[in-house]
Amino acid sequence: MRHLPPLRTMRDAGVHREMIVNGVTGYPADTPDEWARADVALARDIKLRRALGEEARKRVSLHYGTEVRGEQLVRVVENTDDCRD
Numbered sequence: 648m649r650h651l652p653p654l655r656t657m658r659d660a661g662v663h664r665e666m667i668v669n670g671v672t673g674y675p676a677d678t679p680d681e682w683a684r685a686d687v688a689l690a691r692d693i694k695l696r697r698a699l700g701e702e703a704r705k706r707v708s709l710h711y712g713t714e715v716r717g718e719q720l721v722r723v724v725e726n727t728d729d730c731r732d
Contacts, residue, residue, distance in 0.1 A: 665710075666703070666706065666707065666710075666711070667703075668702075668706070670699075671699070671702050672699060672702045672703040672706050673699055673703055674688070674689075
């Protein structure tokens with residue numbers, strides 16, 4: 648199975664706050680030093696990259712995948728229909 652590359656992102660960058668679990672699915676970073684440490688850690692350790700990538704993929708599929716988003720959309724449409732009555 649192909650794994651997504653682990654992420655490093657700014658801590659307060661929208662939905663990334665929810666997607667990135669520090670050390671589990673990626674590394675939140677705000678400063679150039681934090682970004683560099685994350686890049687070095689990921690570059691040096693292929694097992695870490697694979698583990699973070701696998702966990703990130705699972706988390707995205709579980710919480711943000713098309714099936715989940717589709718179910719959310721159906722609920723919104725159903726609730727909108729109820730409001731018209």
